[in-house]
Amino acid sequence: MVRNPPNPSEKTHLRGELLAARRALSPETLRTATRALSRSALELPELSGAHTVAAYVSVGTEPGTRDLLDALRTAGKRVLLPVLLPDNDLDWAVYEGPAGLAEAAHPGKMRLLEPTGVRLGPDAVTGADAVLLPGLAVDRRGMRLGRGGGSYDRVLARLERAGAHPALVVLLYDEEVVARVPEEPHDHPVQAVATPSGVIRFSS
Secondary structure, eight states: OOOOOOOHHHHHHHHHHHHHHHHTOOHHHHHHHHHHHHHHHHTOHHHHTOSEEEOOOOOTTSOOOHHHHHHHHHTTOEEEEEEEOTTSOEEEEEOOOGGGEEEEOOTTSOOEEEEOSOOOOGGGGGGOSEEEEOOSEEETTOBEEOOSOOHHHHHHHHHHHHTOOOEEEEEOOGGGEESOOOOOTTOOBOSEEEETTEEEEOOO
């Protein structure tokens, strides 16, 4: 069955609504959600049993990952963090703690916190047991709506080419688990979403 591609304006409209809702969150709500999200994510066997986790540093009003990154590192996990390349692809480096992060400016994009350690190359992600994906929403089928930059589409395509099958997990606020998101042929379902209220798993 051939799926009809979504109207681009449908994704744009939904992204705008979700980003506006995030901007409206209070600092206290963000702090509370960050702590609860870390606890939820650590309950996932895909993370607790992983040796290497590819993650990311949250910025702005994204669901907070800082507590989770430190908890994973304390638990002895090898945590890889992305470095944005000029073509929007991602390089990777090992997370060595908060002191090993530096603010990076990318033309036309938000300022990011990136690892300062040795770059391992874009293919380093293929050795991860679990990959934490940023997103704006996930639907009840496990389909993810990203920001539209394409960086993680490249990551997912690289994993597929390498025959790598890490667990794919999205970190979201509770209200960002929705009935349905617009889907395109290249989109990949995820295995689970962690929210401040707990974990939702999806069938393969």
